[in-house]
Amino acid sequence: xxxxxxxxxxDGGADPEALHDFRVxxxxxxxxxRFYRAALAGLAPGKAARRTRKIAExxxxxxxxEVFEEWLGLLEKSLKPAHKPGVEAFRRRLSExxxxxxxxxxxxxxxxxxxxxxxxxxxxxxxxxxxxGAAPGQRRTAPAAPSRTFGAFSASLLRQVALKxxxxxxxxxxxQEDEPLHRARIAAKQLRYLLEPFRWRCAGSRxxxxxLKRLQDCLxxxxxxxxxxxxxxxxxxxxxxxxxRRLVESASGGPARPGRPSHSAGNPAPxxxxxxxxxxxxxxxxxxxxxxxxxxxxxxxxxxxIEAAAARLAARPADAAPDAKPVEPDRASEPAPSGPxxxxxxxERETSAPAPGSPAT
Numbered sequence: 001x002x003x004x005x006x007x008x009x010x011d012g013g014a015d016p017e018a019l020h021d022f023r024v025x026x027x028x029x030x031x032x033x034r035f036y037r038a039a040l041a042g043l044a045p046g047k048a049a050r051r052t053r054k055i056a057e058x059x060x061x062x063x064x065x066e067v068f069e070e071w072l073g074l075l076e077k078s079l080k081p082a083h084k085p086g087v088e089a090f091r092r093r094l095s096e097x098x099x100x101x102x103x104x105x106x107x108x109x110x111x112x113x114x115x116x117x118x119x120x121x122x123x124x125x126x127x128x129x130x131x132x133g134a135a136p137g138q139r140r141t142a143p144a145a146p147s148r149t150f151g152a153f154s155a156s157l158l159r160q161v162a163l164k165x166x167x168x169x170x171x172x173x174x175x176q177e178d179e180p181l182h183r184a185r186i187a188a189k190q191l192r193y194l195l196e197p198f199r200w201r202c203a204g205s206r207x208x209x210x211x212l213k214r215l216q217d218c219l220x221x222x223x224x225x226x227x228x229x230x231x232x233x234x235x236x237x238x239x240x241x242x243x244x245r246r247l248v249e250s251a252s253g254g255p256a257r258p259g260r261p262s263h264s265a266g267n268p269a270p271x272x273x274x275x276x277x278x279x280x281x282x283x284x285x286x287x288x289x290x291x292x293x294x295x296x297x298x299x300x301x302x303x304x305x306i307e308a309a310a311a312r313l314a315a316r317p318a319d320a321a322p323d324a325k326p327v328e329p330d331r332a333s334e335p336a337p338s339g340p341x342x343x344x345x346x347x348e349r350e351t352s353a354p355a356p357g358s359p360a361t
Contacts, residue, residue, distance in 0.1 A: 019063055026056045026113070031193040035157050051116050055109045065098040068228050075278045079271065086271020089239040090232065154198070155314035161191045162306045169294060175287035178226040185219035188212050195309060202309035211293075211302055218290045225283040232276045239268045 030052040072094070076087050148156075168184035175181070192212040199205045243266060292298075 019066065022113075023056055023063055026052055027189070028193055030056065031190055035161075035190075035194060036153075038153075048116065048120060051112065055112050055116070062098060064224075064227060065094050067224050068231060069094055069098075071224065071228055071279070072275070075275055075282070078278055079274055083271035083274050085243075085266050086239075086268040086273070086275065088271075089268040090235050090272060090275065093235050093239075149316065151313040151316040154194070155310040157194055158191070158306060158310040158313070161187060161194060162303060162310075165191050166299070166303060169299070175222050175283050176226070178223060181219055181226075182223045185216055185223065188215050188219070191306070192216065195306070198309060198313060202312045204305040205309045208302055208305045208309070215290070215294065218286055218293075222283055222286050222290070225279045225286070229276050229279050229283075232272050232279070236269065236272045239272070243268055 033048050033052060069091070072087070072091060076083075079087060165184065165187045168180065168187050171177075171180035171184060189212075192209055195205055195209055195212070199209055246266075
């Protein structure tokens with residue numbers, strides 16, 4: 001399974017991308033278990049998808065902290081020496097949060113996935129072994145004859161989730177509407193994962209996949225910055241209050257004049273405020289990029305490509321032989337050379353926001 005090797009890489013704790021890759025593998029597995037549950041004929045019960053979701057959620061705080069640290073490394077390049085106390089205060093709190101989450105929840109998630117992995121592999125192996133006395137390869141389960149081919153079933157999923165993406169993209173108008181924005185991003189990610197296995201069979205699908213990836217990265221970076229701005233607010237509430245108390249205690253102990261709080265040495269407020277300002281500016285630029293690509297009728301061709309891919313899958317006969325050669329790749333489908341709009345590692349990730357609804361919602 002895709003989450004397996006990254007899970008083992010988590011053991012050492014030295015690989016900075018291990019947690020990210022582990023969560024990506026979990027999400028891909030979850031999409032498969034969730035949307036193809038009916039086609040798996042009992043091999044993966046509903047609780048397997050729920051356990052996968054629980055494992056992903058348990059690692060969300062650790063991954064959010066890693067992304068905040070990456071953003072901090074980028075934003076602090078524009079700060080002045082007077083902002084240093086705020087930067088140090090925020091970095092200290094991030095370090096404490098990362099250590100706490102990794103020592104507990106990540107270790108538990110690693111063990112939980114090992115159990116899930118073992119159970120799913122055992123179920124698949126038992127099913128492929130077949131009942132006692134059966135011919136090799138005969139399945140243990142005996143599902144009813146399917147009313148649709150795999151292609152037709154997959155086509156219906158693509159259409160359902162594409163409709164969900166279209167609806168959710170209409171559900172927010174500003175970058176500050178974080179919950180509907182994040183729900184739209186998750187729907188786009190689901191559509192991408194469902195489409196990727198067929199990228200060589202359906203002309204135009206690679207272009208659609210690349211566009212979904214850019215949408216995912218752009219909205220993901222906006223979501224990260226929304227979470228970071230909230231974290232800065234919580235940090236300011238605690239750190240500025242603590243600094244003010246120290247200032248009062250220092251002033252009461254002698255005749256020294258501490259000066260105005262906003263300019264006193266060690267005041268974290270200016271740095272935290274400046275970080276929030278810079279994060280807000282970056283968020284606004286990213287959201288403008290999203291609007292330029294996805295608003296005002298700019299999605300017609302994209303959704304037409306999704307429908308064309310679904311139609312091709314639905315029309316494929318159940319007994320069709322594998323394609324002699326894959327569909328030629330769309331050269332225009334490659335991601336933009338500039339890369340994802342977020343900091344290193346921000347693409348292909350998901351934070352601990354609420355899970356999406358079903359594809360029919």
